[in-house]
Amino acid sequence: MNQEFDAISRLFQQRTPFKHPTTQVGNGDDASTHAIPDGFELVVSTDTAVEAVHWPQDMPLDIAGGRAINAALSDLAAMGATPAWLWLAIMAKDTASLSNMSDGIVQACLMHKVELAGGDTVRSNSNSINVTVGGLLPKGQAMLRTHAQVGDDVWLLGNTGLAAAGLKQWLQGEKNGCFVPHFQHIKPLYNQGITLRELGIRCCIDISDGLLQDAGHIAKGSTLGIYIDLAHIQNLACYQQLLPHFTKEACLKKILSGGEDYALLCTAPASKRQALQSIDAQHIGTCIKGEGVHLIHEGEIVDYNIKGYDHFA
């Protein structure tokens, strides 16, 4: 018996029975095939997680596996798409690593009812997981970073900074730290993304590289500037209470540039305020003529010299 094919069958195919109704040919042939329903378009994104880069070397590999799936699904959330299938590439140091990563991957596939439609399993010196996710969207309704308008409000769904605080706790040896679960267990907000799209929101992004950096993608993509008012970032006070040994600046830095948050940032005209408040979105800023992202503190622009994550800095 070929151990590679045996492992693929035992660890993945047998444990992920969910098949999306669009699928004609699922996992197990050279490729999968899918019939896209009339009136819908295909949405695809790819996302990679590498051991010792995207997660600490001493973190359990089942957690790393679940994180990789959830992070990829967050990109569909940002478009307002409904997740349908995923194609998985696992690079594993050994069979034990492969098995442990598969546990978290399988659990996430089952939880989100996403079909594991194909994959590739190879040996590597680094444990890494690449996830390509596919979803469906009513034609022409994708929420794009290029769709913000001057005068739009800027809204945040979810929190930022908590995952970065959790990672810091983990790295400092506080393995049971209060923020650690925020780093380990990503919640992709695709239901909220679908709600935003159904509300008529046209511009959204998920925050994976830090609030300021991802807000900057909207500003650049839509050729405008963004003001973010620090007074409206709800979790700052709560954060400082939980982490009393952090300075206010250190807390702010995590909130503004922490990364791995998987919150959603969207823009909308004033007519959508009531609807957005009713789904607990936080109104944190405004789109203005100009460029770049600017922080407002007590009515003045401030500069904290904060940057997002850069793989090749």
Added chain:
Amino acid sequence: MNQEFDAISRLFQQRTPFKHPTTQVGNGDDASTHAIPDGFELVVSTDTAVEAVHWPQDMPLDIAGGRAINAALSDLAAMGATPAWLWLAIMAKDTASLSNMSDGIVQACLMHKVELAGGDTVRSNSNSINVTVGGLLPKGQAMLRTHAQVGDDVWLLGNTGLAAAGLKQWLQGEKNGCFVPHFQHIKPLYNQGITLRELGIRCCIDISDGLLQDAGHIAKGSTLGIYIDLAHIQNLACYQQLLPHFTKEACLKKILSGGEDYALLCTAPASKRQALQSIDAQHIGTCIKGEGVHLIHEGEIVDYNIKGYDHFA
């Protein structure tokens, strides 16, 4: 300037202007979106290549980049699909590796007119490339490994063993060996795959793990056995002439289990013989009642104890 986003833009986005007509939102947002034309289905496959596993550490990285794209496209060839888009995940040790891999990737995208519709660029200890390819296929016409019938002829398009011979030459220091280009420059046979599908062929696989192992996938998937007649494998004589220091057994082993060939293996009823001969397919065997793949030499079943590649053996 964020160096990661700068590199993505400079190395990939600016150099791959081709946009597939189905694409609504291309590279640069959280995900790409595509409208699938009426009457067609989506076909997706993912494929990973890791340095020192899938290519030798001393091979130029632009060649590795091109190989990764071409190997992934071969899976679409096996289904009879027309390539349309790809989503790329690059794990790079440093910016020089990233840049070199991108050269081969960009060249392959342009050559095959496939849209680079999205990607992820991350740092890793191992240079690795994951390619997810998407293509289109008239509904219900996918060629599957489960579709062989007892009595079908077995046909080979392309050659096997030459890539394995090229890899061996490279590893032995014969960097300009006559077979080296067969390993370095994969030709994905998607035009031949489309032709097979249009001829009405229903069962096909690409040979990436060795002829015998991939024939075994058809046998298992279609619940039948396969005879392969050694007398009909055309490149054996030619091979021995080019590699006089290889024994006949060593040549056979490469031809039957070499791996990385990216030839196509299909099955078809006798009514298709003339059509398949006219496109230079080699009739190498027969589908029989039973199971497994059996080699025939001068009318007798022989056992060379040959296995395909196994990542976790």
